[in-house]
Amino acid sequence: MIRAIAVVTTVVVVLLGVATGAADVAVQSSADGAAFVKPVHGAVISHGFGCTDVGVAPVDPACPGGHWHSGVDLAAAEGTPVYATAAGIAHVYVSAFGFGLHVVIDHGGGLQSLYGHLSLISVDEGAVVAAGQDIGEVGSTGNSTGPHLHFEFDRNGVAQDPLSLLALP
Template identity: 50%
Template sequence: MSAFTTLPAWPAVAGGTTVGDGADSSAAIRVARLYDEAAVVARQYETGLREAEKQRARARRDERLLIRERRLGTAIRKDPGLVARAQYHQSVAPPYVPQTLLPDTALKLMRSQHLLTGADGAAVNAVVGIHRVQDRLAADLAEASAQSRRLQKRKAELADRRRSVQAKLEEARQVLQRQASATAAAGSCRGAVHLGRPRQRTHRAWGAPVESYRLSAPFGSGGGHWAHRHTGQDFAVPIGTPVRAVGAGKVVRVACGGAFGIEVVIQHPGGYFTQYAHLAAVTVDQGEPVATGQWIAQSGTTGNSTGPHLHFEVRITPEWGSGIDPVPWLTARGVRI
């Protein structure tokens, strides 16, 4: 299967041509495209690891069975009376075949045969059955080994592909961040990046603002970067990570300067507002309605920021200074952080 079959259809970007309303759209779209591509390759790589391990386990199992069958065949050829003596002491064994000597695979095969009588006949039939089992196990082992080699080669190819995509993604992230820093320094937003993606469907009223994050500075913590106390919850994520609306609402603010850098503020029913700050790009316009889980921005490190992360606030007004702790607020709405 192709590594790109599940990727969404992105707007075309040719040469230096931008797409959408923003002058930085080309870099934002490239990051988004590579972000999805990296995720697909990573999933395929993990699947390849599991499949390769399953095939290695199958090959090891067949090899153990084959060794056991060969040892059993050698023992019967050296002592033809072994089968008859085992029969005599084990009345539960099938005719002329000692259950203690043969594995289940051999027993099933031997039950379907018309065996000769006497110690020599039983030994001959046992050896014949063992040879057939050996042939089948040898074929299974060869197939499993060949499949294991193919999977190992595929895993190596995916590992190379993953490294290549990650390198391209990191380069694109740096380009996006440089453009975002210039936009934030100018203090003038250049318009939303229109990614042309369908809205993420969810039956939940509320969700997390990002996925695969590490919590960093919490609400109320102190630090040299804040005049008083930290007014939100920070989510450490790479540049270009999709930032999503935690709930349905309306975009009431898109700003691109000051301590928060590039930011978005959304008004939700019930009198609450959420802020998403230090962004690299915005994918919605002021006044636009948004749905829960909708991709509204890409994370970055603009404004008063020491590294890539999303600064997330919950407020009772649109303005700074009215924030409340976002973690218990989300928890009360069924979102585990």
Template identity: 50%
Template sequence: MSVTVFIQGRNGVTRWQPGKRWLLLPMLLIAAGAGLYQYNQLRFETQQASADNERQAREQQQRQVKQLKTATENQLSMLVTHVAKMQAKLTRLEALGQQLAQNYQLDEQFDFSAEVGVGGPSEYGSSIELDQLLSDMERLALGIDKSNTQLGLLETVASNLNIEQERYISGRPVGKGWLSSPYGLRNDPFNGHRAMHKGIDFAGAEGTDVIATGAGVVTWAGNMFGYGNLVEIDHGNGLRTRYGHNEALSVAVGDVVAKGEKIASLGSSGRSTGPHVHYEVLRNGQQIDPKQFVYRHAG
């Protein structure tokens, strides 16, 4: 196959017939153009894919950041709620402690208003600072621990005050009655001989309530020679009281009785001439004059 090219010039028409090499040139150009196009297309697709991957990675990071932010905000909200509960507990502890201190006149020793826990943002919509929140929670925890410690000490002091007040022996063992025989030497009502009377007798109507003159533990509740139906109470610190000649007993050994509690009914059991209660106070096992306890003011 041959190609003839006619070229119009000033001197007429010139015929040119290219060789095979000239015929291959367009094909080479077309092939080169197609290759360049494919290269550019592939490069474009590669860049597009890389851009898509980067975009997807950014979107994934944004989603993770959003999820982390949401989770953090939820956790911080829970922490704020926890701080609020701690504040409420601390306020309640302080109020209770202050009331107890005032009731027992110890407010000078226990000042629960000195430290008040504050923490966490209080304005709606304000930002939450984690470091500040943790600091507030630590301060609140310390405040609650301090208040609990103070309440424990206060409770111990108050309990000791109550115990000492209850154990404080004072008053008469009967609500209604009269002193019929004092402590000391007297003529024995049965034989007329001089004898040591180691207690005080309070006479009254049979069945009258016999009451404990101080709180303690019942160490004897039953018949004892000479005493008839006897109640003995240990008040601690080496002090005991005895209540003899009762008609009936209202307590048993091991019972814990309060000051002023009924322990028996007045009678005339044992070595007795009539309804009365024989009242003794013993210190370290030895009877002493109960008069100092009968007539002293209640603790």
């Protein structure tokens, strides 16, 4: 019983972001007051959110350019560390297509963040991660044109512009 309480307490502390275990991470506040950690440092936005004419994004006839980009691309050197933007439960995916090696973190309340095209994943499936925790490295796996992090937020399954929640880069 005591062990179960300790595990639950640890999970609650990590999910609330009380103990991050990460020093020197850039924290931003969103419009609704929630704090988020930048997912990669020293990156440049190479592709924004929304309608685009770049052919690697999914086809969307409602977009003037014909394609929809569900996140932002942050160009950085291959191997640059990628950090969890907020605490949550990690889900790990491996694919030769789409986002390639990628991690989705479920933050609760219908909010998820996705980190795509990683060269390395450093968390396990189902792991409880803290805000600012290293979860992988920038890469170019899947459907990618060069080393970058595809970063997106989904709220209740609907893509949100990451720039509306977090000041990037």
